[in-house]
Ligand SMILES: Nc1ncnc2c1ncn2[C@@H]1O[C@H](COP(=O)(O)OP(=O)(O)O)[C@@H](O)[C@H]1O
């Protein structure tokens with residue numbers, strides 16, 4: 178057994194990853210088993226705390242519906258993400274070029290940031306109805322701020338000497354933006370996009386709480402009304418999965434685009 | 445109003461003064477006058493904060509002097525800048541981490557576009573040649589993150605030379621490097637300079653470095669920077685390290701060091 182130790186480094190990357198995750202997976206399985214045993218032994222009522230098997234049963238029974246519902250939520254989140262991050266990116270690009278616009282708009286962006294999203298959601302439902310629109314807008318709002326702040330910071334992260342170098346070459350604003358500022362900003366942008374990807378899912382779910390007839394948020398709310406705690410847990414599981422999947426997609430994109438060594442910012 | 449001796453490729457500073465405005469006005473330079481001849485290697489030596497970087501930025505037209513005049517190859521610094529007469533190397537290499545060494549060297553040509561003095565089909569070959577000149581053959585595809593400090597600075601030198609600037613401004617380019625690397629790069633810079641024969645203005649803290657490299661050394665006093673003395677360096681070229689162990693070199697080093705220190709003491713004595 179001890180002799181194996183030396184072999185660890187020579188194993189394939191997949192096996193290496195597996196062995197790296199092994200303790201975490203073991204802890205997870207252990208917790209599940211313990212949970213199942215405690216709920217069974219202590220006879221905890223199902224509406225207070227369902228057993229893992231109860232939850233699994235629901236997931237199997239309503240799996241397709243849950244996937245569809247979470248699909249709606251993902252759609253709202255991705256659309257909101259694209260909208261919020263897109264607008265934030267354009268705003269940041271303008272901020273860096275026109276200080277006056279930044280000084281007139283940034284304070285209001287900060288005010289918008291401090292308004293609790295749960296407080297805006299009902300208002301947007303009144304204005305935009307029960308369809309996709311209010312969910313997309315809420316998801317967009319929660320994505321907007323981190324992307325705005327990080328993109329602005331990234332576009333400004335260029336060393337003053339690098340700008341002087343461009344100046345000595347009589348580089349145009351466009352050249353400075355596309356050849357220097359934007360590449361410098363990409364690590365900052367991606368670190369914000371990762372945060373925004375998780376936030377957008379949360380935003381969409383919160384929006385679904387205030388008025389929706391589909392989506393995983395709707396599943397969770399209606400399950401809580403009916404004290405269907407097992408379904409509630411299944412909903413929570415799927416919501417988390419949605420956040421994780423979206424985050425992983427953005428992370429993968431980041432690995433693809435930030436190809437140069439030392440590009441990625443520390444988490 | 446053209447200066448008489450400015451009708452050539454010299455750099456002429458006449459009574460240049462620089463005061464940075466603001467709440468706490470800073471007088472960085474006062475009444476600086478001297479001429480740098482075409483293809484000359486001149487070092488600026490002086491205490492920290494005496495305006496050496498400011499002087500380079502004035503010459504290259506990045507900032508304008510408060511008083512006095514600067515003429516670069518019979519033009520204003522702004523015109524010389526528009527003609528892309530300047531290559532600049534900073535203390536930090538300021539390479540772009542998303543570009544390989546070769547791509548970093550080529551970047552200025554891409555920025556210059558139609559104004560580039562190097563033909564498109566020759567750019568890559570010339571960039572490779574420059575990287576070879578700074579002893580970086582084989583590192584063309586390396587990213588800055590994968591290079592040591594000295595290697596990065598050599599890439600920065602190659603990048604500054606790619607568009608054939610007649611004037612190379614170097615602001616403490618080896619100041620952040622260890623002594624061995626610095627010595628090697630001194631020698632390498634001389635080799636490169638022998639080849640390209642540009643005018644070089646080289647800022648340094650090191651008197652040894654200044655004497656080893658330059659034709660003349662301009663000594664600046666502490667703030668506001670004034671020309672304290674201009675020293676002709678008598679050593680023959682091409683130079684090797686041996687020159688640094690000659691008695692003449694040691695004596696000259698001691699003399700310059702003495703001059704700087706005396707001046708510092710005198711300045712401290714004033715209210
Ligand atoms: N943009 C600026 N605004 C205000 N003060 C400046 C600026 N640049 C330089 N200075 C001041 O001018 C003086 C000379 O600076 P610098 O030329 O960088 O000195 P050196 O390169 O010799 O160390 C310093 O006191 C510095 O603080």
Ligand SMILES: [Mg+2]
Nearest residue numbers: 496497498615
């Ligand atoms: Mg300086």
